[in-house]
Amino acid sequence: MSSIFELSPQYQEVIDDCEKLAEVVEPFAMEADESSELYEPVLNALRNSGLSSLMVPETYGGRFAQIDPLAVCLARERLMKTSSHLDSLFALQGIGSYAISIAGTNEQKEKWLPAVSKAEALAALALTEPVAGSDLKGISTTVEKKGSDFILRGAKSFISNAGAASFYTTLAKENDGYSLFLVPADSEGLQITASPEIIAPHVLGELEFHDVALPEDSRLGEPGAAFRHVLATLSVFRISVAGAALGLMEGALREAVIHTSNREQFGRPLAKHGPVATLLADSWADLESSRFLTYQTASLAGEDPAGNLDRSSLAKLAATEAATRVVDRCVQSMGRWGLIRGSKIEKYYRQARPMRVYEGASEVLRLGIAARLVREYENGS
Numbered sequence: 001m002s003s004i005f006e007l008s009p010q011y012q013e014v015i016d017d018c019e020k021l022a023e024v025v026e027p028f029a030m031e032a033d034e035s036s037e038l039y040e041p042v043l044n045a046l047r048n049s050g051l052s053s054l055m056v057p058e059t060y061g062g063r064f065a066q067i068d069p070l071a072v073c074l075a076r077e078r079l080m081k082t083s084s085h086l087d088s089l090f091a092l093q094g095i096g097s098y099a100i101s102i103a104g105t106n107e108q109k110e111k112w113l114p115a116v117s118k119a120e121a122l123a124a125l126a127l128t129e130p131v132a133g134s135d136l137k138g139i140s141t142t143v144e145k146k147g148s149d150f151i152l153r154g155a156k157s158f159i160s161n162a163g164a165a166s167f168y169t170t171l172a173k174e175n176d177g178y179s180l181f182l183v184p185a186d187s188e189g190l191q192i193t194a195s196p197e198i199i200a201p202h203v204l205g206e207l208e209f210h211d212v213a214l215p216e217d218s219r220l221g222e223p224g225a226a227f228r229h230v231l232a233t234l235s236v237f238r239i240s241v242a243g244a245a246l247g248l249m250e251g252a253l254r255e256a257v258i259h260t261s262n263r264e265q266f267g268r269p270l271a272k273h274g275p276v277a278t279l280l281a282d283s284w285a286d287l288e289s290s291r292f293l294t295y296q297t298a299s300l301a302g303e304d305p306a307g308n309l310d311r312s313s314l315a316k317l318a319a320t321e322a323a324t325r326v327v328d329r330c331v332q333s334m335g336r337w338g339l340i341r342g343s344k345i346e347k348y349y350r351q352a353r354p355m356r357v358y359e360g361a362s363e364v365l366r367l368g369i370a371a372r373l374v375r376e377y378e379n380g381s
Contacts, residue, residue: 125159
């Protein structure tokens, strides 16, 4: 589908590479998207594509000097359209490793980032707990210093890539503050079990830390600096969820347009009946307006990620809420054919719903967005 945006050659190259990867994964995408465990053919395709290099700085094998939010958005748009399993694997390479890029020591960076850039090491970010969700200051996972080691105790819940990741960037209480720690997957005392199955299967797991001993150099950054690094991660990657929502919308709309253009009722294609045409037109409007906001915001995030976090939240809110509307309309326009289990449109319908929950639930995002809006008017903007 054509876009009103003219992208520079470096971004067009990213899109072209993602299209090639999507073509490779397409034959087994439906099977992969029903798997709650790592689907090896998808991982192999991602490795062969070299696209994980978008998730680390150039110094450590990255494609750009620094991680580019617009490039990540464009990639997720193309990948999500084909496979949520592929999109998730790609996105988590950045989400799980970004704190290393911005706060890690040279040794930490050299150990992990080159492997992340090649998808030889899979990354994960462990924040959520059985009780603490959006309220991250309510976590109960702790570390205490014992000799030259840190001893990690607690539990994390619904962690993406759990059981597949090579390391977990883990949030824990340290004295009176909060810090991030690198926890290798083979750490003694780390126990991993599967999370409950969700409506759109995803690699998820529960982590338990039973007196996990971590070396002194396992902390990322200074003591008590965790939330600064978490917010930095969100500043770069929250907008990419909007990119994934664009891909989902475009995929669903394509299915609906093909169906309604070819299926006739009352002597003409469904797409030429007023009520169906309205569903399609409104969906295209939602897609293109979301795309404009997403691309614009991703460009701003590339210049000043932290300063534009509220705008990234706005784009994520708008695009994921729009995705729910678009997919619902597409199902409606296809009638009973939109309800068939195992079809692409049914898959998109299930995949749209979690987007309004993860990486900032819509209701939580609205609080921050409204606060930013009030501040701007108070400052005379």
